[in-house]
Amino acid sequence: MSFQNGIIGFGGLVVQCVVNGFGFMFVAGFTTTNKLYGILELVAVALGYSMVTFTGQNLGAKKYDRIRIWMISGIVELCMRISVALFLPLLIGETGIYFAEVAA
Structure with a gap:
């Protein structure tokens, strides 16, 4: 887990080094987006850490069937979240928040 966090x-x-070359307005937008992403990422990181703990405890207790059930339910939940994230902008359409025009 620490290697993964180091790579990230x-x-x-x-x-950030690349973004800094685009000017201060771009950097401000990028920073704001990163703050929002950090809040959204918090849930996924917490879920990952809980899965590591759950798997370790069940490996130690030799309850392999619980690990398999948890893994399958995790994959199903992941597919549901991905499908919502991919198709929500299509459902909102051009009048939604993703396609809002900025007034000049």
């Missing part, structure tokens, strides 16, 4: 942190550093 290094990737964020590289992206």
Whole structure:
């Protein structure tokens, strides 16, 4: 888990170096987006840590069937979340928040 977090942190550093070249308005928008993403990512990270703990405890107790059931339900939940994230902008349409025009 720490290796994964290190890779993600290094990737964020590289992206920030590239973004800084676009000017202060772009940096402000990017920073705001990162704050929102951090809030949304918090749920996924917490779920990942809980799955590691759950799996470790059940491996130690030799309850492999519980791990299999948890893994299948996790995959089903992941597919549902991905489908909502992909199709929600299509359901909102051009009048929704994703396609709102900025007044000049």
